Amino acid sequence: MQHSMKKILTFILLLTQSTVFAQNGNNTGTVKIVVQTVFDNEPLKLETKKYVNAHGDSLYIDEFRFYISGIKFSGSGAAASEKESYHLIDAGEASTQTIYMKNIPAGNYTQLNFMIGVDSTANTxxxxxxxxxxxxxxxxxxxTGYIMAKLQGRSSVCKTLHHAFEFHIGGYLPPFNAARNVNLETGVLTVEAGKESVVYLKADAAEWFKDPETIDLSKMNEVNMPGKDAMKIADNYKDMFSVTRLE
Amino acid sequence: MKRIVYFFVCVFGGFLLAASFGFCPVPGDVDFVIPKGWPQPHYDFSKNKLTEAGFKLGRRLFFDPGLSRDSSTSCASCHTQFSGFTHVDHSLSHGINGLKGKRNSLTLFNLAWGTSFMWDGGVNNLEVQPLNPIENPVEMDNKLENIVAKLNQSTVYKSLFYAAFDDSLVTGQHVLKALAQFTVMLESYNSKYDKYMRHEAGGEMTRAELHGLKLFRKNCASCHTEPLFTNNGYENNGLPVDTELNDFGRIKITRLAADSLKFKVPSLRNIANSYPYMHDGRFGNLKKVLEHYTSGIVNSPTLAKQLRRKIMLSEEDKNDLIAFLQSLSDKDFLFDMRFRNYAD
Structure with a gap:
C-alpha cells in the first residue's frame, strides 16, 4: 500500500515538473551565435598562414581576441537580450566562439545589436x-580599463623586435571611448519554442587595416593605450562583423 | 508527537547556532565604521560584502610573499603597519631582486573614501589597484593568472576561498575582492586630533598644536581637506622635476597638458610615521617639506593656484605646524592587532 502511494506521489511530482518545463518551452527557444574568425574570406589560421593587408604588407596573425557585449535581438514586436552580457571571443580557442542565448521569446527577429568592447560600468x-x-x-x-579588442602578429615591414605588431585597443573615457556599436541585419531569424536557432557571424581581421584608415604597419605597429590611434583602429574594425547564414 | 518536537528543536536550534557563529560577523573584526561627521564612503560595499572569512583571507594574501614571482615580496614588504602601511625610510619602493621603482609607496588607510588610486590616479577602483604591484616588473613581477593557478594548488587556500566566497575554485575576481576586504578595513580615525574634534579624553591639544592647526587651516587645508586630509585631487605642488626620473605624473594617464606634473594629494594622517615624503620620497623629514612650501616652489603653468602666492611661516610657525601634524598619528590604528600578520 505504502509502496504504491510513493509511486503515485512520484508520478504527480514528475507530472507537475514536466508541466513547468513545458510552459517555459512553450514560448521561448535558444539562439546559438557562432563567431567564425576570418581574414578576408579565408578562415583565420593563427601563426602559420601568411596574409596580405589593404596596404599590401604581408603579415602573420598570432592573437586575435575581442569582447562582444550587450547582445540584443529585435524585430517587429519582439526583442530579446541577456543580463550580464559579456563574451570574450578568442580566435585561438574554439570553445569561446559559440554563445548560447537561452529563453529567447519565440518570434521573428531581423536585427542583431551588440558592442565590440565593454561598457563603462564594467570598466569602473x-x-x-x-x-x-x-x-x-x-x-x-x-x-584602469579593459582591452576591448586585441590583434597581434608579425610583419617584415615592422622595424620592431621580432617584427611584431601589437594592437591593444581600449579606453572608455571620452573623447577616447573605443567601444563600438554593431547593428546587423540578420534576415528573418525565426525562434521557435523549445528549439535552437543558429546565427553564423564572421569576424574579419582584415578590416582592422582598412576603411576608413588604411594602416601602414611600418608606421603604426604598436597601440597599447587609449588615444587617437586606438580610436582609428576601432573605427576600422567596427564593421568587421557580418551575418553569413542562419539555421 | 515527541519526534516532531525533537525535529523542531533540532532544526531551529541548529539554525540559531549557525546564525550566531556563521552569519553574524564577529564584532570588532569586520566592523567597518563611518566616523561621526565623515562623508559617506565611495567604495561600493554592496558588491563585496565584508565577512570575517573574506577579511582574513585578504589579510593572508596581503602578507603572502608567494604572490610575487620568486616568492620574495609581499604587499606588506612595502606597506608596513607601523608606518601607516607605507615603506618607511625608502624614497622609492623596492621590489624583487632589489630592483627599485620610480615612485614612493603610498600609505594605505581610509581607502573606502578614495575615488582614484596611485600617485597618478590611473586606477579607478580599489579592487583593481593590486594588479599594479603584482604585475610591475620592479615590484612583484607576477601575473594574476599565475597567482590564481598557484592558489588553486593549495588545499588551505581553496578552503579559505570556499569559506569567503562559497566557491573553492580560486578566481582572479575573488583574489582581488578578498584583498579589498582587508585593505578597506584599514581605517584611521583615532588620532589626538580626532579626539580633540570629538571632545574626548586624550584629545587635549597643546598651545603649539592648536596654533599649528590654525596655520594648517589657513595654508594647507584647501588641498589636504579635513577630515580625510585630502581632497582626493591631483595637483602640481611646485617640486622641481627630477631630471633622472623625469616623472610628469598624471599627464601619463590623461594625456592632457593641464595635468603635467600633477600628483595625488596624499592624506596627511599618520604623516609623522610615513616618511619620506612626496611622490619620489625626496624629503626625509617634515622640516624639509615645510622648507619646500615656503621657499622651494618652482613656478610652472600647472602649479596649484593656492601655491602661487608665497606661504609665509616663521620658524616658530613651522615648529607649531609640525607639532600639529604629529597629532595626526593614530596609535590605535598603527598598532591595531587585527592588521598584523596572522597565518590563519
Missing amino acids: NGANGGDLDPVKGMYWAWN
Whole structure:
C-alpha cells in the first residue's frame, strides 16, 4: 500500500515538473551565435598562414581576441537580450566562439545589436568575474580599463623586435571611448519554442587595416593605450562583423 | 508527537547556532565604521560584502610573499603597519631582486573614501589597484593568472576561498575582492586630533598644536581637506622635476597638458610615521617639506593656484605646524592587532 502511494506521489511530482518545463518551452527557444574568425574570406589560421593587408604588407596573425557585449535581438514586436552580457571571443580557442542565448521569446527577429568592447560600468566597478576576470589578459592595470579588442602578429615591414605588431585597443573615457556599436541585419531569424536557432557571424581581421584608415604597419605597429590611434583602429574594425547564414 | 518536537528543536536550534557563529560577523573584526561627521564612503560595499572569512583571507594574501614571482615580496614588504602601511625610510619602493621603482609607496588607510588610486590616479577602483604591484616588473613581477593557478594548488587556500566566497575554485575576481576586504578595513580615525574634534579624553591639544592647526587651516587645508586630509585631487605642488626620473605624473594617464606634473594629494594622517615624503620620497623629514612650501616652489603653468602666492611661516610657525601634524598619528590604528600578520 505504502509502496504504491510513493509511486503515485512520484508520478504527480514528475507530472507537475514536466508541466513547468513545458510552459517555459512553450514560448521561448535558444539562439546559438557562432563567431567564425576570418581574414578576408579565408578562415583565420593563427601563426602559420601568411596574409596580405589593404596596404599590401604581408603579415602573420598570432592573437586575435575581442569582447562582444550587450547582445540584443529585435524585430517587429519582439526583442530579446541577456543580463550580464559579456563574451570574450578568442580566435585561438574554439570553445569561446559559440554563445548560447537561452529563453529567447519565440518570434521573428531581423536585427542583431551588440558592442565590440565593454561598457563603462564594467570598466569602473572593480574586480569582475567570468569573461571579465582580469586573469583573461584583457585588462590594463596602470590605467584602469579593459582591452576591448586585441590583434597581434608579425610583419617584415615592422622595424620592431621580432617584427611584431601589437594592437591593444581600449579606453572608455571620452573623447577616447573605443567601444563600438554593431547593428546587423540578420534576415528573418525565426525562434521557435523549445528549439535552437543558429546565427553564423564572421569576424574579419582584415578590416582592422582598412576603411576608413588604411594602416601602414611600418608606421603604426604598436597601440597599447587609449588615444587617437586606438580610436582609428576601432573605427576600422567596427564593421568587421557580418551575418553569413542562419539555421 | 515527541519526534516532531525533537525535529523542531533540532532544526531551529541548529539554525540559531549557525546564525550566531556563521552569519553574524564577529564584532570588532569586520566592523567597518563611518566616523561621526565623515562623508559617506565611495567604495561600493554592496558588491563585496565584508565577512570575517573574506577579511582574513585578504589579510593572508596581503602578507603572502608567494604572490610575487620568486616568492620574495609581499604587499606588506612595502606597506608596513607601523608606518601607516607605507615603506618607511625608502624614497622609492623596492621590489624583487632589489630592483627599485620610480615612485614612493603610498600609505594605505581610509581607502573606502578614495575615488582614484596611485600617485597618478590611473586606477579607478580599489579592487583593481593590486594588479599594479603584482604585475610591475620592479615590484612583484607576477601575473594574476599565475597567482590564481598557484592558489588553486593549495588545499588551505581553496578552503579559505570556499569559506569567503562559497566557491573553492580560486578566481582572479575573488583574489582581488578578498584583498579589498582587508585593505578597506584599514581605517584611521583615532588620532589626538580626532579626539580633540570629538571632545574626548586624550584629545587635549597643546598651545603649539592648536596654533599649528590654525596655520594648517589657513595654508594647507584647501588641498589636504579635513577630515580625510585630502581632497582626493591631483595637483602640481611646485617640486622641481627630477631630471633622472623625469616623472610628469598624471599627464601619463590623461594625456592632457593641464595635468603635467600633477600628483595625488596624499592624506596627511599618520604623516609623522610615513616618511619620506612626496611622490619620489625626496624629503626625509617634515622640516624639509615645510622648507619646500615656503621657499622651494618652482613656478610652472600647472602649479596649484593656492601655491602661487608665497606661504609665509616663521620658524616658530613651522615648529607649531609640525607639532600639529604629529597629532595626526593614530596609535590605535598603527598598532591595531587585527592588521598584523596572522597565518590563519
